[in-house]
Amino acid sequence: MYRLLLVDDEADTREALSSYFPWQEVGFQIIGQCGNGKEALNFIQNHDKIDVILTDIKMPVMSGLELAEVIHEQKHNIHVIFLSSYREFEYAQKALRYRVNNYIVKPAKYQVLLDVFAGLRDELEAAKHALDQPPSGTSNEGLIITQIKAYIQNQYKDANLEDAAKQVYLNANYLSYLFKQKTGQNFTDYLIQVKMKVAMRLIQENQFKTYEISEMVGYSNAKNFTRTFKSYYGKTPSECKNG
Incomplete structure (x- = not known):
């Protein structure tokens, strides 16, 4: 079980989160609550x-943003x-600056919580597996791919091949x-896949504009983002929002 701390100034929110979501089924154990x-x-x-x-963002004494900044x-x-x-x-932009893994809008939908924490569990498992593997031969190559996938899933906004290579000390x-x-997929194609999946989740939450989502997944040009999104899904972001 991975250890989870809940931080929210509303006791009712903490109680609802701790009581009504099946954390253990997703691989997490709540070890504490803070206000x-x-x-x-x-x-x-x-x-x-x-x-x-x-953690919530706006709280008395110290906000979630300030907490994330100190942790970073x-x-x-x-x-x-x-x-x-x-x-x-x-807020979403500052979250990215402090390497916050995700941004969920209240009231949190069950499926969104499930998707976010199942994905995080897989990322933590990949990192743990990487540490447990012996650094030799074919198993070492598998370890490298596991590390690179975890890097992309965590740093998709700014991830690139050169930085990824530095993570594993390779050319x-x-x-x-x-x-x-090892994967049958180009590095760039896998990076785009991760970006597009994050973008689709954000679009389905219907909380951000297309140009905002574009920036959140690492595209400085919204037109390029829309073109890539349509190529990947066969629909534009607007069409996905409306249908």
Whole structure:
């Protein structure tokens, strides 16, 4: 079980999240609840291992954004997910800056929670598997691919082949060859696949404009994003929103 800390100034929200979602079935165990970011930091300091924090954004004393910033600056190995009624693009952009893993809009839909945490579980499993594997031969190549996939899933906005190669201490050209050989898919194609899946989830939540989603998944030009999205899904973002 991966260890999850809930942070929200509304006790009813914490109670609902802890009681009505099947965390253990998805692979998570709630180890505590806090009412603001400062309480969460104190909790972190007094507990050995926390894998994930699910936090509201706007809270008294210390906000979720401030909490994420401290976690990022102190390099805690903790994944952060925002859960907030605030839909503003500014919050989503700051979340990306602090390497927040995801941004869920209240009221959280069951399927969205399930998709987000199942994906995070798979990412954590991949990282754990990578650490457990012996660094030799074919198994080492499999380990490299696992690490690269986890890197892309976590850093899809800014991920690129050169940076990925640095993660595993390989030449970029060789990594490109190895990734294709082991997965049957180009590095760039896999990166686009991850970006498009994230984009589709954001579109289905119907909380952000197309140009905002474009930036959130790493496209500076919304037209290029729309073109790629239509090529991948056969529909434009607007058509998916409306249908």
